[in-house]
Amino acid sequence: MFKAKSKLDINLIEALKNNPYEKYRVMIKCKTLFSTILKKVASFKDALIYEIEYCNIVVANLSKREITLLIEYPEVEKIFFDEYLFLCGISVASANKFYKSNSNLKFDGSGVKIGIVDSGVYPHLDLTRPTNKILEFKDVTYGITHPYDDNGHGTAMAGVICSSGISSGDLYSGIAKNANIISYKAFDALGKGYASSILYSIEDLIKNYKEHNLRILCLPFEMLNSNSYILKAFQNIFEKAVSFNIVPIVPTGSINVDEKTLKGISTLKNCIVVSGVTSENTGVPYIYSSSSLSSKSKVPNFAAVCTNITTLNSDINYISEKNGTKLYPKKLDAKYKTYSGTSLSVAIVSAVCALLLQYNQTLKLDDLVSLINLSCTNDNDLPKNVVGEGIINLNKLLK
The missing domain is CATH 3.40.50.200 (Peptidase S8/S53 domain)
Structure with a gap:
């Protein structure tokens, strides 16, 4: 579980400790098998926002439970907040x-x-x-x-x-x-x-x-x-x-x-x-x-x-x-x-x-x-x- 948690950005870890929100807009960087994670995120209710194929990134609104499930997948490299520009x-x-x-x-x-x-x-x-x-x-x-x-x-x-x-x-x-x-x-x-x-x-x-x-x-x-x-x-x-x-x-x-x-x-x-x-x-x-x-x-x-x-x-x-x-x-x-x-x-x-x-x-x-x-x-x-x-x-x- 410790290794899985290392896949979370430090700011996301801190947010999930108190868990003030029902959903978190995050970007999921995939190592391999991008389609596997895309399919999994799509199975969550009202979660999928975008897929960015060229970057192997899935963008989604996820609950703490859904994020915890995803970090167990070996295909996931990192999950982090979607930042503003x-x-x-x-x-x-x-x-x-x-x-x-x-x-x-x-x-x-x-x-x-x-x-x-x-x-x-x-x-x-x-x-x-x-x-x-x-x-x-x-x-x-x-x-x-x-x-x-x-x-x-x-x-x-x-x-x-x-x-x-x-x-x-x-x-x-x-x-x-x-x-x-x-x-x-x-x-x-x-x-x-x-x-x-x-x-x-x-x-x-x-x-x-x-x-x-x-x-x-x-x-x-x-x-x-x-x-x-x-x-x-x-x-x-x-x-x-x-x-x-x-x-x-x-x-x-x-x-x-x-x-x-x-x-x-x-x-x-x-x-x-x-x-x-x-x-x-x-x-x-x-x-x-x-x-x-x-x-x-x-x-x-x-x-x-x-x-x-x-x-x-x-x-x-x-x-x-x-x-x-x-x-x-x-x-x-x-x-x-x-x-x-x-x-x-x-x-x-x-x-x-x-x-x-x-x-x-x-x-x-x-x-x-x-x-x-x-x-x-x-x-x-x-x-x-x-x-x-x-x-x-x-x-x-x-x-």
């Missing part, structure tokens, strides 16, 4: 800047598909006219069929990437305005989402990549704990994405830049890691853009502007269906809103990669990093552990 952008009250792509660029992202795992996407006029940029929407939090966004963050990311700018006379058009997005809602109205919901979303995007010719994963969130099993799951799924020539892009995170602390998914391989600066001209690091401890570190790869960026607004009170009937949004009073955060840097780099892939669809992750590196500038000699190879210069990259 958090979005890396915030709306701000006012702004005097915006990020806009150069209208003279030769490329517009046509034909490139980007998967966004976020808080959803609002059917904003700039995303649905003149053509609908939202190829597919999937809500893994509440199961609603049609696009909506009760937080606004996902819509803001989509706007930076592919807004048509039709509501602003092209003033606030996206960088890759003719790219398309596939939106997975894995975060709630408060900007938090379970690790399992995010992993499930990424896996589903990868499994169906051929259907839409998916090339980019825009992942604008951070993990603030150091659960090694969850990190390993993200590492496995990033490796799987890259094996199919899909490029994951993540932020450094929101820890104060002076703390020199990178955590969670920003420490992983097989992804592009982006930090943020306040503007391309001044090159001042964004205070809530995490940095690595050493200047010899290989992350972040580079930096992009991430403050006071005007992008698409949402009606966060709009829900797209009721009792199975589709509902239509009201006209927005304010069509645009301003955001700051390293998630904006991720959206910008996702769009830049879309432009490069339109130019040459055979480019892989390392190719994209090399090309973007060549465009970077660092006139103020900012530390490498803060901005990597420098700040992306879009016009230099695509001239």
